[in-house]
Amino acid sequence: MPDLNWDFPHPYTLPIVPSENEIDGLNHTNNAVYVQWCETVAWAHSQSLGLGIDDYRRLDRGMAIRHAAYDYLLPSFLGDELLLGTWLVASDGNLLLERRFQLLRVADAAVILRGTWKLVCIELSSGSVRRMPPEFRDAYLSALVDAEAPA
Numbered sequence: 001m002p003d004l005n006w007d008f009p010h011p012y013t014l015p016i017v018p019s020e021n022e023i024d025g026l027n028h029t030n031n032a033v034y035v036q037w038c039e040t041v042a043w044a045h046s047q048s049l050g051l052g053i054d055d056y057r058r059l060d061r062g063m064a065i066r067h068a069a070y071d072y073l074l075p076s077f078l079g080d081e082l083l084l085g086t087w088l089v090a091s092d093g094n095l096l097l098e099r100r101f102q103l104l105r106v107a108d109a110a111v112i113l114r115g116t117w118k119l120v121c122i123e124l125s126s127g128s129v130r131r132m133p134p135e136f137r138d139a140y141l142s143a144l145v146d147a148e149a150p151a
Contacts, residue, residue: 004083004109007102008145011085012045016103018078028075034113035070038101041084042117049139059133060124063097063140067118074105074112081106088140089147094131095121097140100147 016037024030046052046063056062076082083104090098101115123130132140 004104004106005111006085006104007100007114008087008089008147010145011087011102012041012048013086014041014044014084016082016084018076018080018082020078023078026075028077029080031070031072034072034103034115035068037084037103038070038086038115038117041086041101042099045086045088045143046139049143051135051139055135056124059135061130061133061136062122062124063119063136064122065117066120068115070101070113070115072113074110076103076105076112082112087145088143089145091141091144093137093141095129097121 014037018029018033022029022033043053083106085102085104087100088097089100090096097119099117099119101113101117102111103113104110105112120129121132121136122128
């Protein structure tokens with residue numbers, strides 16, 4: 001296996017193999033599937049940090065996507081072994097977080113996709129922007145990676 005060239009150090013990773021129902025009419029993974037995979041790895045990362053959906057509900061807070069951007073660089077195909085990495089790379093410490101994604105093909109370490117989410121803390125019951133509770137700050141801010149440091 002070639003060296004995987006991650007954009008940032010120590011990604012939280014999820015192995016993925018595209019299935020038949022994720023392949024589109026162009027015979028590659030449908031772009032919407034990549035977005036779903038990003039959501040899956042983001043939730044898994046959050047849960048690994050100690051914050052799952054039940055915690056969000058209990059605290060009446062959530063991190064909502066206010067902006068998402070994806071760069072689809074190469075196609076992936078049925079059966080490709082992929083590795084999706086994610087990091088939290090920036091925060092104002094109160095309201096905002098930035099999450100990054102990178103999808104690699106394991107066989108040749110090719111970058112398939114890069115993505116960015118800009119997240120804002122909201123009160124679930126009202127949808128209004130609210131400060132992160134201490135549990136969010138403790139979990140998420142401690143997981144921030146230095147976006148300027150080489151991987």
